[in-house]
Amino acid sequence: MTSAQWRLLGHEIGACTACAELAVARQRVVVGEPPAAGTIRGGSGRPALALVGEAPGAAEDAAGRPFVGKAGQLLDQLLNDVALDRAQAAVLNVLKCRPPGNRTPRPAEVARCRPYLERQLAVLRPQLIVALGLTAVTWFLGRRTTLAGARGRVHEVTIDALAHRVLATYHPSAAIRFGPSGAPMAALRDDLALAATLVSP
Numbered sequence: 787m788t789s790a791q792w793r794l795l796g797h798e799i800g801a802c803t804a805c806a807e808l809a810v811a812r813q814r815v816v817v818g819e820p821p822a823a824g825t826i827r828g829g830s831g832r833p834a835l836a837l838v839g840e841a842p843g844a845a846e847d848a849a850g851r852p853f854v855g856k857a858g859q860l861l862d863q864l865l866n867d868v869a870l871d872r873a874q875a876a877v878l879n880v881l882k883c884r885p886p887g888n889r890t891p892r893p894a895e896v897a898r899c900r901p902y903l904e905r906q907l908a909v910l911r912p913q914l915i916v917a918l919g920l921t922a923v924t925w926f927l928g929r930r931t932t933l934a935g936a937r938g939r940v941h942e943v944t945i946d947a948l949a950h951r952v953l954a955t956y957h958p959s960a961a962i963r964f965g966p967s968g969a970p971m972a973a974l975r976d977d978l979a980l981a982a983t984l985v986s987p
């Protein structure tokens with residue numbers, strides 16, 4: 787990954803108005819974040835992880851950063867619990883702009899925004915992608931995929947002629963919704979623990 791490539795792509799995404807409704811309603815485009823400078827070690831030059839969620843929420847839209855609201859705070863805590871460092875991960879979303887009222891992204895919006903995430907992943911070449919929630923999981927694995935059927939396993943996916951390993955799991959907001967004793971929280975914990983065994987720092 788080069789920071790110049792990332793920066794150029796970020797400028798392009800930041801100026802996008804392809805989804806008229808989202809472009810009018812948003813405060814900021816949430817391009818996503820690459821791993822922190824100096825955190826990529828080892829011979830491959832590839833970041834350990836890319837975490838991919840659905841779309842910015844209100845907190846992210848205001849801050850211009852991904853996963854900074856309650857779901858992001860839970861994600862940080864769960865990563866910490868399995869000795870994964872968010873700073874070593876790229877943090878991205880399927881959509882770069884907040885859908886009004888946090889509604890589910892529409893298929894046409896996902897399709898319009900798709901090339902940006904494809905190009906981000908091509909620049910980053912992460913060792914492992916963690917797809918958080920159904921929108922991200924179906925982005926990688928197809929619309930017929932169910933979260934229950936796909937989660938907890940690594941899927942080999944080819945995107946734009948590049949091979950990626952994708953671990954499917956729940957979105958942290960589902961873990962919050964079902965509470966600390968709910969199945970999504972346990973599954974997310976288990977899946978992030980698996981992710982930690984699959985990457986080299």
Ligand code: SF4
Pocket residue numbers: 799802803804805806808809815881882883895898899
């Ligand atoms: S969601 Fe993606 S395609 Fe739609 S306006 Fe935002 S950056 Fe452009």
